[in-house]
Amino acid sequence: MFKQRVITALIMAPLALAAVFFLPLHYFAIFIAAAFLIGAWEWSLFCGYTTKSSQYSFISVVALSMALIYWQLPDTAYWPVQLDQLSNSVLALGVIWWLIAVLLVLSYPRSSQSWAQGHLRRALMGWFTLVPAWTALLLIRSVDFYQSSYTGAWLICLLLGIVWAADIGGYFIGKPFGKRKLLPAVSPGKTLEGMLGGIGFVMLLVTAVAYHLGFPEETATWYLAALVLTILSVFGDLSESMFKRVAGLKDSGSIIPGHGGILDRIDSLTATAPLYAVLVALIGGFA
Secondary structure (H helix, E strand, O other): OHHHHHHHHHHHHHHHHHHHHHOOHHHHHHHHHHHHHHHHHHHHHHOOOOOHHHHHHHHHHHHHHHHHHHHOOOOOOOOOOOOOHHHHHHHHHHHHHHHHHHHHHHOOOHHHHHOOOOHHHHHHHHHHHHHHHHHHHHHHHOOOOOOOOOHHHHHHHHHHHHHHHHHHHHHHHHHHHOOOEEEOOOEEEEEHHHHHHHHHHHHHHHHHHHHHOOOOOOHHHHHHHHHHHHHHHHHHHHHHHHHHHHHOOOOOOOOEOOOEOHHHHHHHHHHHHHHHHHHHHHHOOOO
16 A cells, blocks of 8 residues: 555656646646546535535535635736736635635534535535635735746645655654654544654755755744644544545545545645635735
């Protein structure tokens, strides 16, 4: 299983980075929308939808939301300088949702009493998980796009680096040294040592980036932001585990060999992307 996971990751990671760096903005939007709509299909199972009509209805709502957000974007995107009320509001909703999601995870299983039996509530949670994250990635990719098409790509690359470093550090430290269960009611495999290992790997990544850039004065802010994002990425994983547990599923799907479903791979990304986009707008230094 581990060998299969590694082989799949070695194939998928270059493809994802190639899409981030080389696809035109509208093709990039379609590319990530396709991935997220597969995620919407998987989320429909979390909702307890068993008929094709209900599953397609949920996917259609997510797709139409993405289309509306993309349609109303200016022809020449200058985010985050140019105010875009709808997409910025969606980002804010995404950040608020993840604050709520963290509380739901921390209070599980008691918290599930308020939403586990409601198909519509779980569908709404899925919308808040998928649509703001898709919006965040699109907006980040559009940063200074018509001045330098690679600015947003490098920003997404850094976000992916944080998520991947947290995941890798969590595995390689948590697997041999993990003893203290983080939230066993949600995910028995997650340990405090694994989370600290992920944080350590991310701090090494931030240090490498800061060193390459000559340790700019914003470095301390970068460390703090990376710490928050790393912890949030862990809760993205835990949140999906919580929904899978309620739905009685081991994996969100089986589309990726050795990795399960799309949601199993982008859970941390959906949690971190909206806040990361907000941080880019606030401390990115764009004017």
